[in-house]
Amino acid sequence: MTELEKAGIFGLGQPNDGFAQFFIGQSYLNPVVTQGIGIFNVTFEPGCRNNWHIHHAKSGGGQILLCTSGRGWYQAEGEEPVSLTPGKAVYIPPEVTHWHGAARDSWFAHLAIEVPGKEGSNEWLEPVDESQYNILP
Numbered sequence: 001m002t003e004l005e006k007a008g009i010f011g012l013g014q015p016n017d018g019f020a021q022f023f024i025g026q027s028y029l030n031p032v033v034t035q036g037i038g039i040f041n042v043t044f045e046p047g048c049r050n051n052w053h054i055h056h057a058k059s060g061g062g063q064i065l066l067c068t069s070g071r072g073w074y075q076a077e078g079e080e081p082v083s084l085t086p087g088k089a090v091y092i093p094p095e096v097t098h099w100h101g102a103a104r105d106s107w108f109a110h111l112a113i114e115v116p117g118k119e120g121s122n123e124w125l126e127p128v129d130e131s132q133y134n135i136l137p
Helices: 003-010 017-022 130-134
Strands: 027-033 039-044 053-056 063-070 072-076 082-084 089-092 098-102 108-114 121-124
Touching (some): 003 108, 063 072
Antiparallel strands (some): 039 108, 072 098
8 A cells, every 4th residue: 555545645654652552553643733723644554543542621622533544443432333434523522431543454544633622631541452343344
């Protein structure tokens, strides 16, 4: 696959080493906008996903995911996984435990948009259960 096919029009970027401890597999990070509202292109190799995590905020906050290439998954705790393909979007309210990442057989890229909020922070939790991930189509 070409870089464009893997990461979409926003580019692959660099290995996401700063957050590698919170991912299973290799991900890449390409900042698109870093002033005002943070927008980051995150690319996942097949099978890569992040740990369960929460975007905290006293008010406002949360995250928006815009799928730009490949096929991936998003799941909020207590809900069924949602398939993500190019053009699909997900709003993740603050305080929702969730994970997202690539399907086992596909590269996946999304824009991660940080919704402005007061006293925002991320809390990283445990990895996604391997047996639960492996039953996803």
